[in-house]
Amino acid sequence: MVRSASPLPRLTIPVLLGATLVVAGLGVGPTPAQADEIEDSLVAALDAYRAGDTSVAKEELDFAAQLLSQMKAEGLSxxxxxxxxxxxxxxxxxxxxxxxxxxxxxxxxxxxxxxxxxxxxxxxxxxxxxxxxxxxxxxxxxxxxxxxxxxxxxxxxxxxxxxxxxxxxxxxxxxxxxxxxxxxxxxxxxxxxxxxxxxxx
The missing domain is CATH 3.30.200.100 (MucB/RseB, C-terminal domain)
Structure with a gap:
């Protein structure tokens, strides 16, 4: 019997944001402008993930993580x-x-x-x-x-x-x-x- 591929686990924006915050090691909240750009990247990552394009999903998540890291660098300054x-x-x-x-x-x-x-x-x-x-x-x-x-x-x-x-x-x-x-x-x-x-x- 041939098994069908397991469906991708359901990801939501809060889950993606939480994972990205962990990756970036960030403990502070973004400014509204930064949040918009970060959220756009997370939405794009989620859309790509649901479409099965894991390469684009990772690229968008990496970009969001970079933005969050930059926010933390600004906190250091x-x-x-x-x-x-x-x-x-x-x-x-x-x-x-x-x-x-x-x-x-x-x-x-x-x-x-x-x-x-x-x-x-x-x-x-x-x-x-x-x-x-x-x-x-x-x-x-x-x-x-x-x-x-x-x-x-x-x-x-x-x-x-x-x-x-x-x-x-x-x-x-x-x-x-x-x-x-x-x-x-x-x-x-x-x-x-x-x-x-x-x-x-």
């Missing part, structure tokens, strides 16, 4: 501190990274200027390179080889010979502060970062 008095802030590009040279994950950065001095702050989250470096930040000898180890607030920070600050928050978010400004200015900017908020991000 909200932890960049405001400019200190007398400084200006220029926001860099906020990205949900793909699988290129830098690997996957999220990034956000900003440049702060005062006269001829600059401070560059970059966050890199959920990235394989950051994961690989986590062991160094839990090894006192390795941290000592990277530079001078100190605490700013309750966070351990490495200050390199070039005056660059590096810290690993919650073993998954790298904070890097560089630029031409004196190290005291960089430390002041580090103090202005909401580290507790980053830990919960």
């Amino acid at each position: 909200s932890f960049l501190p405001a400019a200190q008095p007398g400084w200006t802030r220029e926001d860099g590009e906020t990205q949900a990274l793909g699988t290129g040279l830098m690997g996957s994950g999220l990034s956000a950065n900003a440049t702060y200027r005062r006269d001829g001095d600059t401070v560059d702050i970059q966050f890199l989250a959920d990235n394989p390179m950051v994961t690989a470096m986590a062991g160094m930040f839990t090894n006192p000898s390795a941290m000592g080889a990277m530079g001078t180890v100190k605490r700013i607030g309750r966070q351990k920070v490495v200050v390199s010979q070039d005056g660059e600050l590096q810290a690993l928050v919650n073993n998954r978010i790298m904070v890097q502060i560089s630029g031409s400004a004196p190290v005291e200015d960089k430390e002041a900017y580090f103090e202005a970062i909401d580290i507790r908020g980053l830990q919960d991000f």
Whole structure:
């Protein structure tokens, strides 16, 4: 006896949205404009799935997941501190990274200027390179080889010979502060970062 193919399981927009949120690792809601674009992709994925076109369905779901990841990257940028008095802030590009040279994950950065001095702050989250470096930040000898180890607030920070600050928050978010400004200015900017908020991000 020949069995007929099992019908495709019934998928709905809430089910697709829930699955896509899990894939993107997102815990915040989209803005109305973003929701429209995300919902359009989910509807297209559902239509393609029901038509048996799993390739297009996956493509649309991947696009929705990318939009959701970009939303989370924008959330990461909200932890960049405001400019200190007398400084200006220029926001860099906020990205949900793909699988290129830098690997996957999220990034956000900003440049702060005062006269001829600059401070560059970059966050890199959920990235394989950051994961690989986590062991160094839990090894006192390795941290000592990277530079001078100190605490700013309750966070351990490495200050390199070039005056660059590096810290690993919650073993998954790298904070890097560089630029031409004196190290005291960089430390002041580090103090202005909401580290507790980053830990919960």
